[in-house]
Amino acid sequence: MKFWENQWSEVTRYGKSPAGISRGDLEGIDGYFAGHLWNDYQRNHNQKALETLLAYNTQHVVNLETLMVLSYNLKLKDTPFLESHQLPLSSYPEIPFRSDLETIQEILETIANQKDKLHRGKGL
Numbered sequence: 001m002k003f004w005e006n007q008w009s010e011v012t013r014y015g016k017s018p019a020g021i022s023r024g025d026l027e028g029i030d031g032y033f034a035g036h037l038w039n040d041y042q043r044n045h046n047q048k049a050l051e052t053l054l055a056y057n058t059q060h061v062v063n064l065e066t067l068m069v070l071s072y073n074l075k076l077k078d079t080p081f082l083e084s085h086q087l088p089l090s091s092y093p094e095i096p097f098r099s100d101l102e103t104i105q106e107i108l109e110t111i112a113n114q115k116d117k118l119h120r121g122k123g124l
Contacts, residue, residue: 025099036107048100055097
């Protein structure tokens, strides 16, 4: 486990998203928010929420390759094979799904309102 902790620390040192990782309109969106997208689709039949969720999930799958290549190349630094075995980063494919900024904003506001009600209810 120590190897991955060290490698992930080095991969993420560039900020929120490691070099080569694109989040686009979904920067800052996480798995908790993805659950809200799914709930919005299920409860309200909001196709834009489903499209945004598909964009989010597809980006995660696409970014797995980049993370693998970055981790592999970082590990090569500890070997004599750095020059001969280093992998190039692939080009970022076109994602067929588009996030809907209005849906994202509405859900962010709903989450904020829910948190506010929770805090007021507890006297915080």
